[in-house]
Amino acid sequence: MADLEKGFQEWKENKLDKTVNNYGERKDEFKTGSNRPVKALYSPLDLEDIDYLDDINFPGQFPYTRGVYPTMYRSRLWTMRQYAGFGTAKETNERFRYLLDHGQTGLSVAFDLPTQIGYDSDHEMSKGEVGRVGVAIDTLADMETLFDQIPLDKVSTSMTINAPASVLLAMYIAVAEKQGVEKEKLSGTIQNDILKEYIARGTYIFPPEPSLRLITDIFEYCSQELPSWNTISISGYHIREAGSDAVQELAFTIADGIEYVESALSIGMDVDSFAPRLSFFFNGQMDFLEEVAKFRAARRLWAEIMKERFGAEKAKSCMLRFHTQTAGAALTAQQPQNNIVRVAIQALAAVLGGTQSLHTNSFDEALGLPTEEAAKIALRTQHIIAEESGVADTIDPLAGSYYIESMTDKLVDEAREYLDEIEELGGMAEAIKAGYVQREIQESAYQEQKAVESGEKVVVGVNKYKEDSKEIGDILKVDPNLEKDQCQQLAEIRSDRDSDKTEKHLKDIRNAAINDENLMYPILDAVRDYVSIGEICQVLREEFGEYEAKIF
Amino acid sequence: MKIDVDKILAGDEKTVAKAISLVENSRGEAFDLLRELYLKTNLAYLLGVTGPPGGGKSTLVEKIVSRWVDSGEKVAVIAIDPSSEFSGGALLGDRIRMGKIATHPDVFIRSMATRGYLGGLNPAIFDTVLVLSAAGYERIVIETVGVGQNEIDIVSLADTTLVVTVPEAGDEIQSFKAGLMEAGDLFVLNKSDHATAHKMELILKQMIDLARSDDSGWKIPLIKTIATEEDGIGDLIEEIAAHKNYLEVSNLELDNKKKVMKNHLIHLLEEGLRNKYIEPLLKDKDFDHSVDEVIERKKDPYTQVSEWLSDFGEGV
Amino acid sequence: MSENIKVLIAKPGLDGHDRGAKVIARGLKEAGMEVVYTGLRQTTEQIVRAAVQEDVDVIGLSILSGAHSHLFPEIMKKLKDNGKDDVLVIAGGIIPDDDHAELKDLGIKGIFKPGTPINEIVEFIHQELDVA
Ligand code: B12
Numbered sequence A: 001m002a003d004l005e006k007g008f009q010e011w012k013e014n015k016l017d018k019t020v021n022n023y024g025e026r027k028d029e030f031k032t033g034s035n036r037p038v039k040a041l042y043s044p045l046d047l048e049d050i051d052y053l054d055d056i057n058f059p060g061q062f063p064y065t066r067g068v069y070p071t072m073y074r075s076r077l078w079t080m081r082q083y084a085g086f087g088t089a090k091e092t093n094e095r096f097r098y099l100l101d102h103g104q105t106g107l108s109v110a111f112d113l114p115t116q117i118g119y120d121s122d123h124e125m126s127k128g129e130v131g132r133v134g135v136a137i138d139t140l141a142d143m144e145t146l147f148d149q150i151p152l153d154k155v156s157t158s159m160t161i162n163a164p165a166s167v168l169l170a171m172y173i174a175v176a177e178k179q180g181v182e183k184e185k186l187s188g189t190i191q192n193d194i195l196k197e198y199i200a201r202g203t204y205i206f207p208p209e210p211s212l213r214l215i216t217d218i219f220e221y222c223s224q225e226l227p228s229w230n231t232i233s234i235s236g237y238h239i240r241e242a243g244s245d246a247v248q249e250l251a252f253t254i255a256d257g258i259e260y261v262e263s264a265l266s267i268g269m270d271v272d273s274f275a276p277r278l279s280f281f282f283n284g285q286m287d288f289l290e291e292v293a294k295f296r297a298a299r300r301l302w303a304e305i306m307k308e309r310f311g312a313e314k315a316k317s318c319m320l321r322f323h324t325q326t327a328g329a330a331l332t333a334q335q336p337q338n339n340i341v342r343v344a345i346q347a348l349a350a351v352l353g354g355t356q357s358l359h360t361n362s363f364d365e366a367l368g369l370p371t372e373e374a375a376k377i378a379l380r381t382q383h384i385i386a387e388e389s390g391v392a393d394t395i396d397p398l399a400g401s402y403y404i405e406s407m408t409d410k411l412v413d414e415a416r417e418y419l420d421e422i423e424e425l426g427g428m429a430e431a432i433k434a435g436y437v438q439r440e441i442q443e444s445a446y447q448e449q450k451a452v453e454s455g456e457k458v459v460v461g462v463n464k465y466k467e468d469s470k471e472i473g474d475i476l477k478v479d480p481n482l483e484k485d486q487c488q489q490l491a492e493i494r495s496d497r498d499s500d501k502t503e504k505h506l507k508d509i510r511n512a513a514i515n516d517e518n519l520m521y522p523i524l525d526a527v528r529d530y531v532s533i534g535e536i537c538q539v540l541r542e543e544f545g546e547y548e549a550k551i552f
Numbered sequence B: 001m002k003i004d005v006d007k008i009l010a011g012d013e014k015t016v017a018k019a020i021s022l023v024e025n026s027r028g029e030a031f032d033l034l035r036e037l038y039l040k041t042n043l044a045y046l047l048g049v050t051g052p053p054g055g056g057k058s059t060l061v062e063k064i065v066s067r068w069v070d071s072g073e074k075v076a077v078i079a080i081d082p083s084s085e086f087s088g089g090a091l092l093g094d095r096i097r098m099g100k101i102a103t104h105p106d107v108f109i110r111s112m113a114t115r116g117y118l119g120g121l122n123p124a125i126f127d128t129v130l131v132l133s134a135a136g137y138e139r140i141v142i143e144t145v146g147v148g149q150n151e152i153d154i155v156s157l158a159d160t161t162l163v164v165t166v167p168e169a170g171d172e173i174q175s176f177k178a179g180l181m182e183a184g185d186l187f188v189l190n191k192s193d194h195a196t197a198h199k200m201e202l203i204l205k206q207m208i209d210l211a212r213s214d215d216s217g218w219k220i221p222l223i224k225t226i227a228t229e230e231d232g233i234g235d236l237i238e239e240i241a242a243h244k245n246y247l248e249v250s251n252l253e254l255d256n257k258k259k260v261m262k263n264h265l266i267h268l269l270e271e272g273l274r275n276k277y278i279e280p281l282l283k284d285k286d287f288d289h290s291v292d293e294v295i296e297r298k299k300d301p302y303t304q305v306s307e308w309l310s311d312f313g314e315g316v
Numbered sequence C: 001m002s003e004n005i006k007v008l009i010a011k012p013g014l015d016g017h018d019r020g021a022k023v024i025a026r027g028l029k030e031a032g033m034e035v036v037y038t039g040l041r042q043t044t045e046q047i048v049r050a051a052v053q054e055d056v057d058v059i060g061l062s063i064l065s066g067a068h069s070h071l072f073p074e075i076m077k078k079l080k081d082n083g084k085d086d087v088l089v090i091a092g093g094i095i096p097d098d099d100h101a102e103l104k105d106l107g108i109k110g111i112f113k114p115g116t117p118i119n120e121i122v123e124f125i126h127q128e129l130d131v132a
C-alpha cells in the first residue's frame, strides 16, 4: 500500500495536476446525478476499507452485494415486465395478451386512480378519472375480464395497488379459483407499500396505523395460504421520481422496509416466516455508474440490517430482490425520441445492478400513456440488452471497478446516516408524520429544478441542444364514454346480486375491522360474491378514518 | 375599487374577501370603508394562537373551529405566515392543515403574509378583524408563527391568547420572552404523545407559576393535547370558554378592548405619518444628498432630523 | 394591481403528482409572490372557495392525470357562478397540445408543459397582470 500511495502521489503531482493546471478541466466540480463529488480517478487506494468477503463476497452469498443468486442471468434472464393498463378491463386484457405475444414474460397491472383510492367508478370523486391512467376495477367481474384467457398458473402478475391491496389480491385469488388454479401456484406481487404513498405517491386512504395493520394481515394470510406471492414491493421508485436523490431513495426505502418488519414482529410473527417474501422496487436514473452502485449497496445494506438488527436466520430473509423501472422523470417532452437512448442507459444500469425484473419506459412518457408502438420499442430495448449486448453473460461484471466498489461502499455509509436520523425521530412512520421525509424530498426536487434551469445540470433538448418543439402526433387517447359504460355495468351487477348477502359480507368486514381479526378472509368472501371495492373501502373508511396529507 | 358595505354586512364571501384585499393592499382607499364599518360593528371575540413553527397550531385551530361551528358559531380564521426577507414572497401553508373546516359554510379562512411588519403587528390585521366582525363572524382565530416579536404582538390584539408548545421545544422554552409567559392566557402542550412530554410539562408548570403570581384571579391552565388525535381538545375548548367568561365577568374585556384600541390608534398614527411624511421624504432626491452631507460631516444627524421635523411641522 | 401577487396552486381531482405543483409554489414564492397551496384531492368546490376567500390574483392548476377535460370546465364554470372570473387562471402538467385550444376557450390563459423554467411562468404572470 505504501508503494501504491507513493506512486499515486507522484502521478498526481507530476501528471494530473500539471495537465489540469495547463489545460484545465471541463467543470470546476464534477458531481454525480445525486450531487455527490466525483474524483478524477479511483484506484485500489479507495478500496482500503473494503473487505471482499465481508462486504462484497460471491453472488448468492451474504451480503449479496454481487447478486442474490449464484448464477444470475446465466440461468434465467430478468423478468421483462411492462406496466400497463388503461380504459376497461377488456382493452387492458387485449394489451396484456399483445405484450405476452411479443415476448414479455410477466404482467404488471396499472389501475386507474379511483380503484387505487378505493372508490367505485360511479363515486362522485371518480368523475373524469375512470379508466384514465389505468384499468378500472369495481368488482370481480372486471377482474375476470382482465385475466380472460391468461392462465394464472403460467404468468406472474404484479399489481400496483396499495391502500386497497387486500381487495385486489382477493379478487385475483377469486379469479384463480374460477380458472381452477391452486393458490400455491400463484406467483406475483402486490405493491402494498403504504408508507411511500404518504411521502411520494399519493394514493393513500387510511391513516398509518390501520394501514400497517392491513399490510400485516396480508403478510400473515400469505405466509399461510399463498407461499409464492410477494406480499409487498417496498418502493424507492416513487420516492426518486418525486425528486429525491440516490442516497435518499436508498435510505428511505430501507427505512420503510424496517418499519414493515417491525410491524410484523409486533403482531408476533417470526421474522423468517415473512421476510423471504418481501421484495423491493427501485428507480433506474441517468447517472449510470452511480445507479449500478446504488443497486449493489441496497442489497448489502438490507442483508446487513436483516441479520444484525432482526436476527434473520434464513438466507432468503436477507436477500433483497427487486424490480426496477427506468426513470420517467428523466424523460422529456422535448425531442421525445431521445428518450429511447436514455431508457437504454437506465435499463443497462438496472441489469448491471442485478435486477430481478424490469420495466422500460416508453419514449412518449412525458406526453401521455404509451402508445402500442412506443411500448414495443421500450420492450425491445430490454431484448437488445439481454440478447445482443453480452452484459447478461457473466455475473456482476462491474464488480472490482475501483469507482463502483468505492461508491457502493460510500452509498451504504451515507444511507446509514439517514437511517440513524430516522431512528432518532422514532422510526419511519413517525418521521413521515412529522413531515421530515417529505421535506427532504421536496428540497432535493427543488434543487434539481434550479440546477436544470441554471444549466448546471444538462438535459439534452431542454436546456441544451434545443430545437423548436413539435409534438409527435400520435398520443394515446382514452375513450370518454368509457366511464358511462363502466358505471352502467356496475349498476347491473349491483342489481343482479343478492343484496342480503352483500350486507352480510360488509358486516363481517366491519366486525373484523373492529375486532382486529385478519381482514383478508372476509374480504375474500365478499369479492367472490361481487361486492365492490368501493363498498368494502367505504366500510373500512368508516372504521379506520381517512388520512389527510397536511405536510407542506 | 368600490365595495358594497351592505354585502359585507350580509356576509357575502366574495365581497368580504375583496374588502380584506383592499385593507391589505391599498390601505388609503380602504379607510372610507373601514370608517363606515366601524360604527356598525361589534368586534368579534378574538383568540390568538401562537407558538413555534410545526408545533401543531394549525391542527389545533382546525379542531377548535370545528367544534365551535358544530355548536352553531360562525368562525373566521386569519392564518399568518412570514414573508421571505429575500424575495418578499411567502408560502401560506396553513390552509392545507385546515382541510376539514375549509368547506364548512360557516367558516372563512384567510391566509396572510407578515409582509415585513416584524417590528410590530401589521395594522391590516386589526382592520381585517373589523371586516370579518362586520360580516358576522362572532369568533375569529388568528394564528401566527411565534418566533420572537410576533408572539407579543398577537397578544396585544387577542382577547384570549393561547401559547402552543411542544415537548421538543425544551431549550427554546427556557429562552421564551418573559413577556410571552406573562401574556399567555392558556398554555397548550401539544404532541404530548411524544416521549419527553412529561419532562416538558414539569418545566412549563414551573415557568407558568413564576410568570404570573399576580392576583388577577385567572389561573393559567396548562392543557395537554394530541391535536392529530383530537386528544385534549374538549378540555381546551372548556378552558377557552372559561377564560372568555372570566373576561366578561371581571370586566377585563373592556380593559382589553381599550388596550387594543390604543395600540391600533398608535399603529394607524404611525402608518399615517409614515405615508404622509416619511415616504415622500425617502423618495425625494434631496434625501440622498442629506445622507451624504451627514456622512461628510457637513451636518450632524440631529440637526438634520430636527430640520425635517420642523418642515413637517408646517403641515401638522 | 397590488405589488403582492397572491396565487393559489391547486391539485384538482384524484391526481397524486405533486412534485411539479410544489416546485412551482416554491419558485413563485422566491419570485416574490404569496402562494397558497391546498394539497391533493381537491374538489372543484374546494378550489373555487379557496380562491374566493383568499381573493387570489392567480389560480394555478396542476394536473398530470388526464382528467383536465372534465375538471377544468367545472372549475371555470364555478368560478363564474361565484363571480370570481376576474382571476387569471393558468395550468400545467400533462396536457396534450390537442386539448389546448378547448381549454383556452374556457378562459385558461396559459398552459405550461414539462420542462418549463419557472421564470417563464413568472414572466407570464407579470405580463398578464400587467405588473413590471
Ligand atoms: C414523477 C412521476 C410520477 C411520480 C409522482 C411523484 C410526485 N409526488 O409527484 C410517481 C412515480 C409517484 C407517479 C405515479 C403515477 N403516475 Co406518474 N409520472 C411522473 C412523471 C415521470 C414526471 C412528472 C414530474 O413530476 N415531473 C417533474 C415536474 C417538475 O414536472 P411537471 O409536474 O410536469 O411540472 C412542470 C410543468 O408541467 C409545469 N407545471 C406543472 N404543474 C403546473 C402548475 C402550474 C400552475 C403551472 C403554471 C405550471 C405547472 O411546470 C413544471 C415545471 O416545469 C410523468 C411523465 C413525465 N415525464 O412528465 C409521469 C405521468 C404523469 N404519470 C402517469 C401515471 C399514469 C401515473 C400513475 C397514475 C400510474 C398508475 N396507474 O398508477 C401513478 C399514480 C400517481 C397518482 N397518485 O396520481 C402518466 C399520466 C398519463 C396521462 N395523463 O395520460 C405520466 C404522463 C407517465 C406516462 N406517460 O404514462 N408518477
Ligand SMILES: Nc1nc2c(ncn2[C@@H]2O[C@H](COP(=O)(O)OP(=O)(O)O)[C@@H](O)[C@H]2O)c(=O)[nH]1
Residues within 6 Å of the ligand: A433, A434, A435, A550, A551, B051, B052, B053, B054, B055, B056, B057, B058, B059, B060, B094, B097, B190, B191, B192, B193, B225, B226, B227, B228, B229
Ligand atoms: N405526533 C403529533 N403530531 C402532531 C400533533 N399535532 C400536530 N402534529 C403534526 O405536526 C405537524 C405540524 O402541524 P401544524 O398544525 O402545521 O403546525 P403549525 O406550524 O404550528 O401550524 C403536522 O404534520 C401535524 O400533523 C400531535 O399532537 N402529535
Ligand SMILES: [Mg+2]
Residues within 6 Å of the ligand: B057, B058, B059, B093, B094, B097, B143
Ligand atoms: Mg400553521
